[in-house]
Amino acid sequence: MRExxxxxxxxxxxxxxxxxxxxLGQLNRKDQxxxxxxxxxxxxxxxxxxxxxxxxxxxxxEAFIVIQKRRQQVALATEPLVLHMIFSGSPGTGKTTVARxxxxxxxxxxxxxxxxxxxxxxxxxxxxxxxxxxxxTREQIRRALGGILFIDEAYSLARGGEKDFGKxxxxxxxxxxxxxxxxxxxxLAGYETxxxxxxxxxxxxxxxxxxxxxxxxxxxxxxxxxxxxMLSEREYKLSKxxxxxxxxxxxxxxxxxxxxxxxARLVRNLIERAIRKQAVRxxxxxxxxxxxxxxxxxxxxxxxxxx
Amino acid sequence: MRRTAVIGRPNAGKTAFTISFATYLGFQxxxxxxxxxxxxxxxxxxxxxxxxxxxxxxxPHKTTxxxxxxxxxxxxxxxxxxxxxxxxxxxxxxxxxxxxRLAMAQSLQLIKDADLxxxxxxxxxxxxxxxxxxxxxxxxxxWGEARGNYLLLANKMDLPAARAGLAAxxxxxxxxxxxxxxxxxxxxxxxxxxxVLRIL
Ligand SMILES: Nc1nc2c(ncn2[C@@H]2O[C@H](COP(=O)(O)OP(=O)(O)O)[C@@H](O)[C@H]2O)c(=O)[nH]1
Ligand SMILES: [Mg+2]
Numbered sequence: 001m002r003e004x005x006x007x008x009x010x011x012x013x014x015x016x017x018x019x020x021x022x023x024l025g026q027l028n029r030k031d032q033x034x035x036x037x038x039x040x041x042x043x044x045x046x047x048x049x050x051x052x053x054x055x056x057x058x059x060x061x062e063a064f065i066v067i068q069k070r071r072q073q074v075a076l077a078t079e080p081l082v083l084h085m086i087f088s089g090s091p092g093t094g095k096t097t098v099a100r101x102x103x104x105x106x107x108x109x110x111x112x113x114x115x116x117x118x119x120x121x122x123x124x125x126x127x128x129x130x131x132x133x134x135x136x137t138r139e140q141i142r143r144a145l146g147g148i149l150f151i152d153e154a155y156s157l158a159r160g161g162e163k164d165f166g167k168x169x170x171x172x173x174x175x176x177x178x179x180x181x182x183x184x185x186x187x188l189a190g191y192e193t194x195x196x197x198x199x200x201x202x203x204x205x206x207x208x209x210x211x212x213x214x215x216x217x218x219x220x221x222x223x224x225x226x227x228x229x230m231l232s233e234r235e236y237k238l239s240k241x242x243x244x245x246x247x248x249x250x251x252x253x254x255x256x257x258x259x260x261x262x263x264a265r266l267v268r269n270l271i272e273r274a275i276r277k278q279a280v281r282x283x284x285x286x287x288x289x290x291x292x293x294x295x296x297x298x299x300x301x302x303x304x305x306x307x
Numbered sequence: 308m309r310r311t312a313v314i315g316r317p318n319a320g321k322t323a324f325t326i327s328f329a330t331y332l333g334f335q336x337x338x339x340x341x342x343x344x345x346x347x348x349x350x351x352x353x354x355x356x357x358x359x360x361x362x363x364x365x366x367p368h369k370t371t372x373x374x375x376x377x378x379x380x381x382x383x384x385x386x387x388x389x390x391x392x393x394x395x396x397x398x399x400x401x402x403x404x405x406x407x408r409l410a411m412a413q414s415l416q417l418i419k420d421a422d423l424x425x426x427x428x429x430x431x432x433x434x435x436x437x438x439x440x441x442x443x444x445x446x447x448x449x450w451g452e453a454r455g456n457y458l459l460l461a462n463k464m465d466l467p468a469a470r471a472g473l474a475a476x477x478x479x480x481x482x483x484x485x486x487x488x489x490x491x492x493x494x495x496x497x498x499x500x501x502x503v504l505r506i507l
Contacts (some may be wrong), residue, residue: 006416006419007308010412011412013415014412015408017401019399020414021400021442021443021446022401023415023460024415024446024447024450025442025446028446049329205356
């Protein structure tokens with residue numbers, strides 16, 4: 001069995017799945033050695049629905065890092081560890097979640113000292129006058145030192161053409177990648193096509209980001225699994241007709257193209273709305289058995305107003 | 308601010324100890340900040356008598372949220388401030404009431420995070436029933452040994468049965484410091500104060 005984090009242990013106590021003394025026992029036996037923390041981070045990655053290519057790549061990266069370290073120990077030549085990455089995929093496909101787990105993983109593997117994630121977008125990096133951009137960008141880099149700087153919709157830095165301050169941000173980032181080689185991991189994220197365009201107009205960049213990961217849109221079945229996971233984390237569950245209604249909604253969203261722009265995020269909105277509607281329904285009917293308090297029905301999910 | 312958590316089984320005298328100890332340190336009126344399990348902070352100012360009357364209770368699980376008291380001690384010419392946190396009593400097994408489960412989880416979190424833990428035990432109850440230690444005490448003992456800054460208070464020493472209880476506590480928790488106290492008479496408070504000041 002995988003080891004639970006303190007938060008997970010406490011959550012189990014709250015839900016009534018674990019006694020206080022059992023939680024304490026697990027805390028007592030919790031070995032804080034890095035290898036266990038590493039296993040935990042990997043377990044979190046592997047518990048994500050889908051993303052098989054990401055999981056496989058992380059496995060490879062881990063092996064690579066471990067072996068390079070062993071080679072170093074016996075004074076063999078080592079490959080430079082350049083781990084800057086490009087994440088391409090639609091919103092809601094798990095890019096940020098994976099980035100956060102990677103930070104922890106790399107910290108445990110000794111690649112990053114802190115492994116935290118700083119998530120930024122154009123507005124956090126680009127300023128309004130000459131010199132302002134470099135200053136803003138450097139500030140974000142400073143925050144991210146020791147961890148990961150995750151730039152969402154990175155191509156928007158190239159939006160305004162030659163005169164745009166976005167270019168200054170890119171230059172500052174490239175310089176930081178040189179200056180803080182062992183302190184900073186950069187991830188550029190965004191839609192696949194836009195990212196391709198961005199990299200092909202900035203050929204110098206592509207070579208600096210040797211790892212490229214694609215985050216495909218989730219299938220309807222995967223989104224259903226994600227919905228069930230989200231619900232059970234919140235101590236709700238779908239009734240049988242609720243499950244069918246969820247599927248109908250997902251199919252409709254997929255046909256209208258909405259699904260591809262939101263993926264798991266859409267599912268989360270859907271679930272959260274259903275939870276609100278369930279509350280209203282239960283207030284009206286006045287019933288509140290434990291079972292009813294947990295069940296999300298077709299009616300809660302329906303309503304026909306889309307997402 | 309440095310935090311001292313007062314923990315233990317229900318009815319051990321945690322709340323009584325918290326209030327009398329604050330009074331011993333010279334506080335006439337006590338400003339509690341209750342951190343409810345819903346995450347709200349509610350302030351409540353009571354005289355020592357009113358606090359004792361409304362918060363201390365012979366029925367277990369009277370305290371279902373963390374009740375924090377900001378205290379200060381004179382040290383030489385200066386003052387040392389710290390927080391004393393009364394918590395929900397811990398019991399083994401899965402409690403049927405969600406509110407109490409949430410509050411016990413809150414206590415656990417504090418056991419982990421506090422700078423100092425005061426584990427209050429009803430020494431009189433132990434004296435009457437030598438088997439009163441369970442898995443909970445075993446786990447708390449090993450947690451306390453591993454983390455350090457963990458002090459046992461053998462409470463209710465004013466009661467006759469507590470003598471035998473104190474001996475049992477000392478032998479069960481042999482690796483941890485034990486101070487004999489009474490929330491009723493103030494026995495042991497001087498030593499507790501010394502211990503607290505040494506650590507905080
Ligand atoms: N004789 C005696 N009774 C005490 C002492 N401390 C607490 N009590 C009593 O034990 C009961 C539980 O006290 P309380 O502080 O509410 O316990 P808590 O559940 O641990 O907070 C109450 O009836 C108190 O009056 C003590 O030192 N001596
Ligand atoms: Mg109490």
